[in-house]
Amino acid sequence: MSGVVLKNSGIIACRRVLLATGGMSCRHTGSTGDGYQMARMLGHSIIEPRPALIPLLTGERWVKDLRGVALENVRVRVAIGGRWAEQQGELLFTHFGLSGPAIINISSFLSRNAAFPLEIKIDLLPHFSEEQLTGRLYACMEHNRGKYLKNALAGLLPQKLVPPLLEKAGLNQQKQVDQASRKDIEKLVQTIKNLSVNISGFRPINEAIISSGGIDTKEINPSTLESKKIKGLYFAGEIIDVDALTGGYNLQIAFSSGYLSGASAAK
Ligand SMILES: Cc1cc2nc3c(=O)[nH]c(=O)nc-3n(C[C@H](O)[C@H](O)[C@H](O)COP(=O)(O)OP(=O)(O)OC[C@H]3O[C@@H](n4cnc5c(N)ncnc54)[C@H](O)[C@@H]3O)c2cc1C
Structure with missing residues (x-):
């Protein structure tokens, strides 16, 4: 030199x-x-x-319709090369897809290894095991007899999130609590614990916290x-x-x- x-x-x-x-x-x-x-x-x-530490894009309409909704504590998971990367924390729905600390952190694992599109799984209530959540849902149903399922669930999750959740679980929006079967509860538990979002890419590198x-x-x-x-x-x-x-x-x-x-x- x-x-x-x-x-x-x-x-x-x-x-x-x-x-x-x-x-x-x-x-x-x-x-x-x-x-x-x-x-x-x-x-x-x-x-x-x-890009690393960057929000993620999706083409899914229901995600964009939820823009502005923040979930304080979720667990996000993504399969990379046969292994699961996992992060827990706040998630924010936006007009382009997903952001918030849990998403920004999981993007770091995707930065080097991911091929888009890929599927991200969100556990909306990570502090409950599947068994605990099942019990909680039965208690919720018991407490809300005569109501619509979507109104009963609003005590457990943000109200705006309930319609897309029911749709993902394949349950009728007009279903009443009293009509919910054991199978319906199982579907709800699976959807709440494994809500899937199809990710199409990263926001531009200029918006990344780091490269x-x-x-x-x-x-x-x-x-x-x-x-x-x-x-x-x-x-x-x-x-x-x-x-x-x-x-x-x-x-x-x-x-x-x-x-x-x-x-x-x-x-
Ligand atoms: C919005 C934002 C928030 C962040 N928040 C955090 C945080 O909370 N915690 C954390 O740990 N990290 C955070 N980071 C990341 C952290 O800031 C960077 O990792 C860190 O600053 C990198 O330091 P660096 O000195 O290597 O590069 P930089 O800080 O990017 O500095 C490089 C410097 O080189 C100069 N330069 C580039 N090319 C030339 C050239 N050709 N000639 C002369 N000068 C040149 C640039 O102008 C710049 O001043 C954040 C980043 C961003 C963008």
Whole structure:
């Protein structure tokens, strides 16, 4: 490393350079992904940057009709390569699909591995086991004799969610509590615990909290964060192929890698 050539052909002579240009989400902050191109020109491999920590899109009408409805505590699950990824927390229905902390976090698992379309399963009442929920529904029916099923369920779930839920369970909106069979209760339990939404993709990468992918970690010395390809070149932050869930971990990656690479470069 002998220096940096600027766009205007100016040269900054130096023996160490630290590349910390971030990912490619939130372009208005200046993180446009041009650092990946610089690293590529210097011979580094770039794992394809993709949106991570990002809301999800669906074409399902009932989801969009629920826009603005927030569920405080749900469990979302998605099958990736024969395994289930799972997150629990708040979920928000929007005009384009699903958002909220539980969705944003599960998108991180999809970022590297997912092929769309895919199915996401939502457990609307994760604090109840299937058995407990069955008991709870029977108690609810007992308490609401003579009422419509959809009105009886409104005590358990947000009212706007009940009609699409009944439809998914294959139950008539006009069904009365007294007409509900054991089979109907079983269908309701299965639908509440495994509400399925077909996901068609991510929101654009510019809206992501972070980008996954970046400089291949195999090409970076983990003790100093110096390039294994070019002596005197260091990396820090989101430009490296490391990312995490929400909770401050991504900032911590930036802080810690910035400290290590800076201290190593200054030695
Ligand atoms: C809306 C939002 C909320 C977030 N909330 C959280 C959170 O709560 N917790 C958490 O852990 N993480 C959060 N993150 C992620 C976190 O901010 C990033 O992971 C972290 O900032 C990455 O740090 P970085 O220094 O690698 O890159 P950046 O912070 O992106 O900084 C890169 C800098 O390089 C500059 N740059 C880029 N290209 C060039 C160039 N060619 N020449 C000169 N300068 C250039 C950019 O202008 C920018 O200033 C959030 C991100 C967003 C977008």
